[in-house]
Amino acid sequence: MSDIGNTLTRKGQVPFSDDSVLEPFERAKLGKTASFAFANVQPVSSFDLGKLNEPAIEANDRKHGRVNGLASVTSGKSFRVKGRKENLSTVSLPQSAASFYNGDSPQFEIVASCPSMYKLNLFLKATKDEVKAGVPGKFLHVVMAQDVADVGSVASTISYAFYLNETQKSDQFCTVPVINMKRSDINPKAELKWLLDSCQIDQSSLIFVDEIDLSYYDLFGSLKVVLLNGHKLPAKQEALKEAVVENFNCKQGESVYPWVKSVTVAEDSSCCTVVAEKFYLISPEILAGQGFSRLLLAAILLDSTNLCSSHCSTKDKYMSALLIHGAGRFGCNGLYQLLRYKMYNVSNLKISDILRKDFKKWTRVGKPEGPGARTSQIGMSSTGMPISQLLEHENASLREIKNFQQMEKLRLLVVVSGYYDSKKNFKREILVSAESVELMKNLLFFFNSGASQLPLKAIHQPGLGEEEMQVFEIDKVTSRKTIERLLEEFGGTSKG
DSSP: OHHHHHHHHHHSSOOOOTTOOBOOOOGGGOOSOOOOOOTTOOOGGGSOGGGOOHHHHHHHHHHTTTTSOGGGTTSOOOEEEEEOSSOGGGSOOOOOHHHHHHOOOSSEEEEEOOHHHHHHHHHHHHHHHHHHTTOTTSEEEEEEEOSOOSHHHHHHHHHHHHHHHHHOOOTTEEEEEEESSOGGGGTTOHHHHHHHHHTTOOGGGOEEGGGSOHHHHHHTTOEEEEEESSSSOOGGGGGGGGGEEEEEEEOTTOOOOTTOOEEEEOOSOOHHHHHHHHHHHHOGGGGGSHHHHHHHHHHHHHHTTTTTSTTOOHHHHHHHHHTGGGGGGGHHHHHHHHHHHHHHOOTTSOHHHHHHHTEEEEEEOSOOOSTTSSSOEEEEEEESSOHHHHHTSSTTHHHHHHHHHHHTTOSEEEEEEEEEOTTSOEEEEEEEEESSHHHHHHHHHHHTSGGGOOOOEEOOOTTOOOTTEEEEEEOTTOOHHHHHHHHHHHHTEEEO
């Protein structure tokens, strides 16, 4: 590393060709690590960064024996130059020692190979190929979390499936991580997309729930389900409950399915903390890879609100320290702030992606009680921007909101906004889009009556001009959970 840093400092340019692969340095030659100096690097246009020699990297990985098990994952490293997909210099990140010593370039970065992530990608590709072939002669051993499309659920699904694959002794199981969300739903999840990319995970090898028919395998008795972060399957997957063989990281006191013998109870820890501990006990060297450790660390930081949540355990903090290599030049605080920034920055998203970013839908069950409560779908989206800003996000925002409502087959869509105004006062607003004027009247009557009172202050929104779509300011102390409960009561609905 010192030779590279000194060369950059002396010559002011990067001595790499398109096919540059830097072989491992001999430990005896390593002196004091010098920082990367990027002040005078030549323009990125002088490099063809889009045609890096990936086969050479894979060949180098095989050369160092990274395909043959966890015991060899630290046997060597290669490096490559990679053009940045985005400039993170605009993101306000806290200072960190890692950033000072590693330096930064807005144009490109030097990426180290991660042997443990390379092995993980081999596992993901092999399992997807086996699923495409129909998993002949084996049980489909699915690892699946609750239908919450967040970093923690995705990271724990991938990593725990990998752990089970590495430790299982029977060849009768094909262990497959199934992401419990549609592949298209990942588009508005900028923090998740960035994390998977920065960890070098091959997203094409991931299997999403809309890409596999689990009921087919269940029909023939070949489905085994490992359920993460919960004691019961979501309502829409309840038919698969008899296939559940393990509950991993469920809460104390939750009543699991009586036939499930393998139960791991959470101790106020992130699911990825428990997974990291398991890897530490059987093969700690796999946690040394930056990509793999970043995947777990990011989930722990978000689950524990940067280790500051009241539910953050001592084990969360210990494992975060163990996985700190995954934070890279950002440091733990910087990695957390970057992920949070990406969660709430919607400037590059379309209206439909903003609405889908934090979206819940309910389906009515039971006997209809009136014209506004017949069998229907109700949806709720949450956003961190004022409703006025949402409506100005695109030229055709109103039409896009209606299109989203129709695409999701919703009779009623409620967009809940929570934000701080210019005076740092918290504001809460809702936009209500109903299928008909009658349904809108029924909802407003419900909000203004009895124990379900939700005081509404109408906001005149220029250009709205539709009785089926209205904007209101509500009490700032009213939580999204309260609004969610009221919508369930209004429709007599159940989430699914």
